[in-house]
Each structure stands twice: as C-alpha cells, then as structure tokens.
Amino acid sequence: MGLYERLGGEAGLDRAVRELSDRIRVDPVLGRFFEDLDYDAIVQHRSDYLIAILGGPERYSGQGMREAHRHLALTDEHMDVFLQLVRNTLVDLDVSPLDVEATVGQLDRLRPALVIPPAED
Numbered sequence: 089m090g091l092y093e094r095l096g097g098e099a100g101l102d103r104a105v106r107e108l109s110d111r112i113r114v115d116p117v118l119g120r121f122f123e124d125l126d127y128d129a130i131v132q133h134r135s136d137y138l139i140a141i142l143g144g145p146e147r148y149s150g151q152g153m154r155e156a157h158r159h160l161a162l163t164d165e166h167m168d169v170f171l172q173l174v175r176n177t178l179v180d181l182d183v184s185p186l187d188v189e190a191t192v193g194q195l196d197r198l199r200p201a202l203v204i205p206p207a208e209d
C-alpha cells in the first residue's frame with residue numbers, strides 16, 4: 089500500500105485538504121491571501137492537485153504551480169507556515185508520523201516553484 093492509499097485515498101485526502109484549508113484561511117500569516125477569492129474553487133483545485141501528486145487519479149487540469157502562485161510573491165516563511173499547517177492537520181487526523189513527514193517532504197519539493205527568490209539588487 090502506497091502513501092496515497094495510507095492517507096485514505098481520494099476521500100481521505102479530500103477531507104485532509106478541507107481541514108487544512110480551513111486552517112489556512114484563519115491563519116494570521118496566510119489567511120489574507122485568500123480574501124476576495126473563490127475559496128471553494130481553490131480548495132477543490134488544491135485537493136485535485138494534491139491527489140494527483142501523491143499518487144491518485146489525475147483530475148487536476150488547472151495552471152502549473154509556478155504560474156498559479158507567481159503573483160502572490162510567496163516567501164520561504166509562507167511556505168514554512170503552510171508546511172507546518174499540513175503537518176499539524178495530518179497529525180490531528182491520526183496519520184502516522186512517518187507518513188506525515190513523507191507527505192510534507194513531497195510538498196516541500198514544490199518550494200522552488202512556489203517561492204519567488206528575493207531580487208538581487
């Protein structure tokens with residue numbers, strides 16, 4: 089059984105992403121990014137995307153991660169807060185410590201696409 093199945097497959101990941109997204113929305117650092125956006129659509133896309141990269145069916149057909157986040161000018165701190173919320177959410181959903189770290193590790197691989205390096209000047 090792979091990581092995707094151990095996380096509960098499509099239903100398990102959908103639930104985890106919903107729980108994670110509720111936490112992101114009220115987070116003091118990350119919440120402001122979602123003001124005035126179609127929140128439910130973002131949660132659905134995020135879920136589809138994560139299901140695909142964690143080994144489930146490919147339902148995501150939105151933009152690439154770099155294009156989707158470029159205008160947000162995310163920093164390493166934003167990414168760290170995001171990954172900590174992922175970690176806490178999975179721990180609270182009783183995912184095993186090894187699988188929590190494997191999942192966080194997979195998501196951290198997207199960091200170079202999501203974080204815009206500070207301008208050199």
Ligand code: HEM
Nearest residue numbers: 118121122125130133134137150151156166167170195198
């Ligand atoms: C591994 C980490 C992440 C993944 C897999 C991910 C995934 C996604 C996906 C799939 C979309 C939708 C793109 C589309 O509909 O075309 C999206 C949009 C968005 N993400 Fe992320 N995201 C990640 C990290 C973050 C972080 C750290 C933030 C910081 C707040 C963030 C903020 C946003 C916002 C605000 C949007 C909507 C942008 C807009 O519509 O203007 N994401 N993300």
